[in-house]
Amino acid sequence: MSLRNIGRWYSITKNNLQFINNLTLLLFPLTFLLATTLKTFASEEVIVYEELDSIKNTDEMSQVTNVNQLQDVSPTDWAYEALRSLVDRYGCIAGFPNQSYRGNQALSRYEFAAGLNSCLNQIERLIASSESVVREDLDTIQRLTQEFAAELASISERIDNLEGRTAFLEDNQFSTTTKLSGNVFFNFTGATAGDDVLAETNSLDAPLPLRRAGRDSNNDPIISEITDDPEITFGYYTWINLNSSFTGKDNLAIQLVAGNGNSPANSFASAGLYNTFGTPFTDQTGTASGTNSVEIRELFYDFPLGEKLRVVVGPRINWYRYFDNNAYTFFLTGAGSFNSSGGTLVNPIDRGSGAVITFDFNDFVSFKVGYLGENTEFLPSAFFNTSSAPNKGLFSGTQTLTAEIDFSIAETANIRLMYTRSTVDNNVPILDENGNTTGFGIGGATGEPVYGVADDGFGGTIGDAPADTFAVNFDWKIVDWLGIFGRYSYGSTSIFPRDSDREEGEIDAQSIQAGLAFPDLVKEGALATFSFVIPFDVLDGEEFLASGAGDGGTQYEFEATYFYPVNDNLAIVPAFYLIANPNNFEDNPNIYVGNVRMQFQF
Template identity: 35%
Template sequence: MNQTLIKYCFAIFSTVGICLPSHAETINNGLLEQVNNYSDTSFSSELHQETNVNQLRDVLPTDWAYEALRSLVERYGCIQGYPDNSFRGNSALSRYEFAAGLNACLQQIERLIAQSETLLREDLEKLQRLMQEFAAELASLDGKIDNLEGRVAFLEDHQFSTTTKLLGAAVFAVNDVWGGDGNSNQTVLQDRVTLNLVSSFSGKDLLLLNLSAGNVPVSNNGGSFELPGTDVGGVSVSTAEGTLSSQFAANTNNSVKLLFSSYQFPISDRLNFIVNNGFGVFHTFAPTLNPYFDDLDGGRGAISTFAQRNPIYSIGGGTGVGANYQLAEQFLLTASYMAGGASASDPDEGEGLFNGNYSALGQLTWQASEQFSVATIYSNSYATPGTAGINYNSLLVSGTAVANTLAGQVRLGTDDLFKQQPVIANSYGGQFSWQPTPKFALGGWFTAVFPRLIGRGDGEVLTYALTFAFPDLGREGNLLGFVVGAEPYLTSFEGGDPQAFEVDVPLHLEAFYRHQINQNISITPGFVWLTAPNQDNDNPDSVIATLRTTFQF
């Protein structure tokens, strides 16, 4: 399965709320293996006869089985290699491959006997002795194979579907806030559960259907805690800083909803095409280059949505199309257009696929080596009145209230404020990922957003971060992570009628440690420290703490 298809498979494991939120890394190695095995078509059944052991490029004279292979090749000519002249001696052997190799040797021996050519007597004696010595083991193996065949036949008769796998994840988190206005928040237990139907009809395509439920309440900042905000027309809009990944889009009141569907298929060896319906997101197919932190909000990566990926991917999203084109071995071009998830299906004037909210994204990713990647991103977006900001389908996921309301000039989610105007934005971003050793990875991004409140004025929003990952710390599967950066904040606005606002850097400091209990269960304690909530040093620091437990099945 190619990297793009594998990364898109990750999306189905993410735990989402009112929507489905990856170059991302695995959400769960076991689940990834299931999907990978389900649609892997990388093997080749074409084998060809070798006449010299040195023709096998991955067999060396220092290998322990070199002499045995050389004897079989040069004495009997019955070892077959793959078309790329490899033997793949350490790979698992399928029954088809075993049958092909055994048949080649038997045919060669039969030919030699028929031509009355002399077989080495010592070889025949060895073969007879081995058959006698391992008679019991061979009989036992035969019985085990028959048993496995029976079990496979039973599973095939009782399987969920011949084309579909059912996968799921559940995230439970105890959350609280300390410092500043945190005393007005209560300790809460929040959950998000997802069931995903993953189908493939050709082994190369992928159909995703997402069923999800969560209990995070709807609030002015998308489900995070009530923190310092901005008053807009008498309504307080809280900062969206510190929104937890376990809270992201989980506000369905625990009602099960079909929130997302997508179909991906290859046009050619270089081009993959994606069709999204509902509440699609860019980061399910655009490489975010934050492998240890971005698990598509599935409960195993960073504890905040900001730390998971560059906020540029949260500008818009919904229903539309996307494509990944492999320009060259190291260069991947990503392009997508998506209309707002709510407006795409609305036939009213000013809505629909092309007259309502939309966002278009283009990205060029350079995979310089296995250890280092870098990408540049451009986004153009249009937000109808009352829906501007660094948000996902009008749901705020990061950034200060000043930035998301353009200093009080946009009242989110309403249509009764006379000042409201549409907002068009051009956004430019860059990001990188560098893993010098298997035990340490460094990543980061920088993005500048230039929103225009049409007919009123222009602003500038900045965001940036560095991420530090220490995988497998303590035991395999564990992860220690640190993030330092600034969530999207408004640095200036020229024209219009903005409220007075500060331009203090709203530092976001995050630390978490994922302890992998087993393949399916992990526990992650962590905290987010906001030094200048809503980009104002006069607001007292706030610390958001969480204890997250994730089950994947």
């Protein structure tokens, strides 16, 4: 390490607490220590403490600045050699691993003064502990302190100021263990179809999240016609994050959520498809109590077991924090709709109670496994949060077990293989033409891999439905300005009618995503994405879908987003969505959605 770099280590910075520890004040009288007689060696003169004190307080240190004080200290200067001799003899530079002070580059006068100050303090400690210091070194120190008096005085003043500011921060910090941060999202959104849209529901007048599926007297899904475009909306969504650490390696996370978003594209959705197509992830309420209420979105404790294993436990764990990640579909910076930011069939629980274990084999391979029982913040506890309900509990309601293995290739490509075993609770009412409940099925926000609502094919009740989902997910940064990404998932859900006279069966479906990404477009940190998505392509079992199958068509979507960071705390994110064959009806017109998001973080 060069001498200049060593000197720079001693320059004053706000965050260098080691510097504060090492560079104590030099210019104040050392009256608190007692004089003592030191041991005399044959080849050394003994120096008493009062002599050093007199050197540090010499009147000659109040000299007028001359031209030499504006010059750097060169390795050929006597002062440079003198300080190096002191360092070698007394080991007074203690901030480097080898305890040495080496180099052959010039130092600024303040860098040099920092090193000198450290040596003065070291010699002072030696004298105070009855150690010996030779007269020659004391003379050298006296001459150095005279020549660098102005710089030493400046260091002392800066230390005083830094100590004051440090004390203020310690007195006024939020918590000694907890870090407070937050995110705020403003969403300005409009949607239009240009013509009437068919949707499978018999309750268009119900609040959008509560649209119900039903069957008519012929056991066909009830279809309604939506004739009006929704109005433009302006909503918000916000998080307050509290992250606490007790060991420096663990994290107790609490995330509070509030919002009033309700994306206008939801007006066109069939029952069970709320907050799916054309809906930016942040254009939502995030709570079950309604708009503008505050609830806990995440609550978990994350801690290490050894160097490679981490464990997460909690009553509200975010599944997407650990599984199905992608470099270009993270909803804050990349493809940000509900259908693009994650796989559409992979998991019936967004947040739940349980545990996640992650294990890093090496820098290229990692493994994750997690079990969650349903405990989702934006669904009513009486029907959906089964993990905390005594009649269901952690293992008898809606639940999911996920395993994922990740491969990183050359730091530019990642591929993820995932399997999910789910059990979905039968908690979704099925209605007849008169609005009467005829049975209970599965679907909606906790129905995946079913996208829509499923029953026994006749409006009757089915049992809890087990499902298996297989998925692959990849991203690849081909060059600095271009990346590609994609997903494929296949899900199979077993249907067990409660009426023994009705046949069992399965609903098989697939989803597909492919996209392009343009990192750092126009500005460093920006990201443009273009994504193609087929969210729910029914392969078999249409007869069990009271909503979601449409007329046999296949819905597909195009999404374009551009994340533009104005600065570290503010971003503007425009997005455009085109939804073809919405609700899986070939006869439906295209739906167009535009969104502009302002994104704050603090």
